Amino acid sequence: MSSDPNLSKFATGSHDLPVTDALAAFMATQWAPSPLPDPGPVPASRWTGRRREAVSARFPGERLIVPAGVEKLRSNDTYWHYRPHSAFAHLTGSQLLEAVLVFEPNGSGHDAILFAHDRSSRDNGEAFRDRRLGEMWEGRRPSLSESSELYGITTENLNRLSDKLSGAAIPTRVLRGSDPRVDALVTARPEADAEFTAHLSELRLVKDAWELEQLQAAVDATTLGFQDVARILPTVAGRPRGERWVEGTFNTRARIEGNDVGYNTIVGGGAHACVLHWTANNGTLHPGDLLLLDAGVEVDTLYTADITRTLPISGTFTPLQRDLYNLVLQAQNAGIATLRPGARFRDFHWAAMRTIATGLIDMGLLKVSLEEAMDPTIGIYRRYTLCGSGHMLGLDVHDCAKARADEYVEGTLTTGNVLTVEPGLYLQPDDLTLPPELRGIGIRIEDDLVITEQGALLMSAALPREPDEVESWMAAQAR
Numbered sequence: 165m166s167s168d169p170n171l172s173k174f175a176t177g178s179h180d181l182p183v184t185d186a187l188a189a190f191m192a193t194q195w196a197p198s199p200l201p202d203p204g205p206v207p208a209s210r211w212t213g214r215r216r217e218a219v220s221a222r223f224p225g226e227r228l229i230v231p232a233g234v235e236k237l238r239s240n241d242t243y244w245h246y247r248p249h250s251a252f253a254h255l256t257g258s259q260l261l262e263a264v265l266v267f268e269p270n271g272s273g274h275d276a277i278l279f280a281h282d283r284s285s286r287d288n289g290e291a292f293r294d295r296r297l298g299e300m301w302e303g304r305r306p307s308l309s310e311s312s313e314l315y316g317i318t319t320e321n322l323n324r325l326s327d328k329l330s331g332a333a334i335p336t337r338v339l340r341g342s343d344p345r346v347d348a349l350v351t352a353r354p355e356a357d358a359e360f361t362a363h364l365s366e367l368r369l370v371k372d373a374w375e376l377e378q379l380q381a382a383v384d385a386t387t388l389g390f391q392d393v394a395r396i397l398p399t400v401a402g403r404p405r406g407e408r409w410v411e412g413t414f415n416t417r418a419r420i421e422g423n424d425v426g427y428n429t430i431v432g433g434g435a436h437a438c439v440l441h442w443t444a445n446n447g448t449l450h451p452g453d454l455l456l457l458d459a460g461v462e463v464d465t466l467y468t469a470d471i472t473r474t475l476p477i478s479g480t481f482t483p484l485q486r487d488l489y490n491l492v493l494q495a496q497n498a499g500i501a502t503l504r505p506g507a508r509f510r511d512f513h514w515a516a517m518r519t520i521a522t523g524l525i526d527m528g529l530l531k532v533s534l535e536e537a538m539d540p541t542i543g544i545y546r547r548y549t550l551c552g553s554g555h556m557l558g559l560d561v562h563d564c565a566k567a568r569a570d571e572y573v574e575g576t577l578t579t580g581n582v583l584t585v586e587p588g589l590y591l592q593p594d595d596l597t598l599p600p601e602l603r604g605i606g607i608r609i610e611d612d613l614v615i616t617e618q619g620a621l622l623m624s625a626a627l628p629r630e631p632d633e634v635e636s637w638m639a640a641q642a643r
Contacts, residue, residue, distance in 0.1 A: 178295070180295075183289070183293060188289055191286070191289060191292055192286060192287055192288075192289065195286050198304065200304070200306060200310055200314075203310060203313055203314070204313070204314075205313065205314060205315070205316055206257045206258075206314050206315060207257075207374065207465075208257030208374065208465065209257050209314070209315055209316040210374070211257075211372055211374045211375075212254070212255055212256055212257045212315070212316070213316060215254060215255050215367060216255055216267070216274075216276050217273075218367060219255065219267065219274075219363070219364070219367065220267055220273045220274040220276075221273075222363055223267075223337060223360065223363075224269070224273070225269050225335070226267075226269060226334070226335045226336065226337055227266065227267065227268060227269060227329075227334045227335065227336040227337070228266070228267035228274070228336070228337050228360065229264060229265070229266055229267075229329075229336065229337070229338045229339065229346060229350065230249070230251055230252050230255060230264070230265040230266075230267075230339045230364070231249065231252065231262075231263075231264045231265075231338075231339060231342050231343035231346045232248040232249055232252040232253075232256075232258070232259070232260060232261065232262060232263040232264065232265075232342070232343070233248055233249045233252070233262070233342035233343050234261075234262055234342070234343050234344070234345075235261065245424060246259075246261055247259070247423075247424075247466065248260070248261075248263075248466075249339065249342040250368070250466065250558075250559035250560050250563075251339055251361075251364040251365070251368075252265060252339075252342075253465075253466050253559060254364075254367070254368055254559060255364075256278060256315050256317060257314075257315055257465075258278070258280075258311070258314070258315050259466070260278075260280045260281070260305075260306075260311065261281065261297075261305075262280075262281065262322065262343065263278060263279060263280040263281070263322065264278075264279045264280075264322065264325055264343070264346055265277075265278055265279075265317070266278075266279060266325075266328065268328075269334065275318065276317050276318065277317070277318050277319070277320055277328075278311060278312075278315060278317040278318065278319045278320070279319075279320050279321070279322045279324065279325040279328075280306075280308065280311050280319055280320075280321070280322055281297060281305060281321075281322050282305075282307055282308050282321050282322075283299070283304075283305050283306065283307040283308075283310075284297055284298045284299045284305060308320065308321060325346075325349070326349060329349045329350060330349075335353075335356075336350050336351075336353070337353065337356050337357055337359070337360035338350050338352070338357050338360070339357075339360060339361055339364060340352065340357050340361070361566050362566050362567055362568050362571075364566070365564045365565065365566035365567040366564065366567040366568065366571050366572070368558050368559065368563060368564050369556065369564050369567060369571065369572065369578075369581060370578060370579070370580035370581060371558060371580050371581070371582050371614070372580070375467065375558065375582075376580075376582070376614060378463055378465045378467035379467050379469070379557065379558065379582055379612070379614075379623065380623055381463050381467075382422065382426070382460065382461050382462065382463045382467050382468050382469040383469040383471070383612055383623045383624050383626075384626070385417065385418070385421035385422055385461035385463060385469070386459065386460050386461045386469040386471050386624070387471075387624065387626045387627055388417055388421065389413075389414040389417035389418060389421075389459060389461060390414070390457065390459070390471065390473060390627055391641050392413050392414065392416075392417050393410050393413050393414055393457060394475065394637065394638045394641035394642065395641045395642060396409065396410075396413050397410070397449070397455070397475070397477065397638070397642070398479070398642050400449060401449050401450070401451050401477050401478070402448065402449070402450065402451065403448065403449075404448055405445075405446050405447070405448070406433065406447070406448050406449035407431040407432070407433055407436070407445040407446060407447045407448075407449060408431075408445050408446060410431045410445070410449070410455070410457065411429045411431045411445045414429055414431075414457070414459045415429060417461065418459075418461040418462065421461055421463070422461045422462050422463035422464050423462050423463065423464050423466060424462050425459065425460065425461065425462060425468075426460040426461065426462035426468025426469065426470065426561045427460060427468070427470070427561045428441075428443040429443070429445070429457075429458070429459045430442050430443055430445075430456065430457070430458035430459065430472075431445040431455070431456075431457055431459075432447075432455070432456040432457075432458075432606060433447050433448065433449040433450065433453055433454075433455050433456075433477065434447065434449075434450060434453040434454070434604060435592075435593040435603075435604035435605075435606070436456075436606075437454060437455070437456035437474070437590070437605070437606025437607070437608075438590040438591065438592050438593065438604065438605070438606040439606075440550065440551055440588075440590070449477050450477065451477055451478040452477065452478055452482070453477050454474050454475065454476055454477065454485060454605065454606070454607065455474065455475045455476075455477050456472065456473075456474045456606055456607065456608055457472065457473055457474075457475065458470075458471075458472040458608065458610065459471065459472075460561060466559050467558060467559055468557070468558075468559070468560070468561050469557075469612055469623075469624070470557055470561050470584050470586075470610065470612060471610055471611065471612060471624050471627060472586055472588075472608045472609060472610035473609065473610075473627060473629075473634070474489065474492075474606075474607045474608060474609060475634065475638060476634075476635070476638075479635060479638050479639060479642070480635050481631055481634075481635065484601060484602075485605070485607075486631050488589060488591075488602075488605060488607055489607055489609075489631055490631065491519070491520065491523040491589065492520070492587055492588060492589050492607045492608065492609050493609055493629060493630070493631075494519050494523075495515075495516040495517070495519035495520045495523075495553075495587040496516060496585055496586070496587050496609050496611070496629070498515040498516055498518070498519045499512035499513065499515045499516035499553055499554070499585045499587060500512065500585050500611075500613065500620060500622070501515065502515045503577065503583075503585075503613060503615060503619060503620035504577065504615070504618075504619045504620065505576075505577055505578050505579050505615060505617065506576055506577065506578075507576060507577050508574075508575075508576055508577075509572065509573055509574070509575055509576065509577055510573065510574070512553060512554060512585055513552055513553040513554065514538075516553045516585070516587040517538070517545065517549065517553065517587070518534070518538060519587075520545065520548075520549050520587060520589065521534060521537040521538060521545040522534055524537075524545055524548060525537065529548065529597065529598065530544070530545055532544070547595075547597070548589060548590060548591060549587065549588055549589055549590060550590060551588065553585060553586055553587045554583055554584045554585045554586050554610075555583060555584055556572065556581065556582065556583050557582045557583055557584055557612055558582060563582075577615050578615065579615055579616060579617055580614070580615065581614070581615040582612065582613070582614045582615075582623075583612075583613060583615075584610050584611065584612055584613070585610065585611055585613060586608055586609065586610030586611075587608070587609070588606070588607060588608035588609075589605075589606070589607045589608075590606045590607075591603060591604065591605045591606065592604070609629055611623075611624045611625075611627075611629070612624045
């Protein structure tokens, strides 16, 4: 601290007492060994090596840098629960804070080097002095040798990264935006860095067998979360902030079964279901209304599910709700029917939208022909079904988002793609084009599927979709 007495009134940022010499000397002695409980290689390490090989082959002779990222500040000195960048996790199987994966060209390919924090030392007091990285504050961190064993990658101390990057000039590409300190170490090459980022995203378009196992585990855990919600729904109907009871119930399951939720849980009762990303979740769940629950468990390996069900809060659909629900279900079935290797990615969206538009015309809401409604230069049907009908799924809920359009949204499906199909109908409560009985109803049905050689496998089939089955399932959970 500055010796200027005029500055002594300002806070130092810490509410801890100073460490005395006696305490420091005492803390440096008499500690038993504390090895990691499971020092063996992480299961993902059987797959990450071949992923790194694909990256190496794509960019020969260039240094490639993939940071894990830094903690995100929530408020003052508290941070959001840390999660590494998905590209880093995909290539390493690691979730180490602030670690950096470097591909160093070696003439015939690349040497992969993981730069990471070493285990905090008890000898110099780091373990108890460092509130941010000390293991008495944040928990046991692997040593460098343990990291090498866990992830199958040569590991060096993170404090050597700057020297490594300041050496001989080598063409370098960086995955930017996740660690500002790494960004500052290397001169940006905007086009090269963007190409590198796109490739890392495209590398995840086709899931390997291990990834499919993780995604199915995420779907299965999410199914349990939906069962939990159906079980408590009768007891929270009518309570203030019933949406938060649902959110808390599902999120508890996510923390028990995995790392966290894969995205903020959407709990929309009544007209809140018409808000596509409703996450305030502060509404009352009124009997007779519908509940739209869009939620996904992110398992410990960071793969997430993404499932939506629209449930009658009272346990049974009204005739009008059933008719609208069946229209959305028909749209989803039409989209799913298009899924196969070689199909265009957007085929399922257009099939679903054609079904929705037909239904809107039959209800008299659209005063144009089907051909006019589907004309991409017109698109007025989107007033009632605003968003796209699905996306890739994996480590991110909207996975592979940085992929080039011709490799993803304008591309074709192939075996191993995992995606959602999620058409919806959102009849806004203040929409004067609608008769009063239709206003304030939102319905979405979303499932997770993997493209197979035969077509597509419904990974989330354990959760019913047919309205009769939904009602029976809800009754069974509530018993």
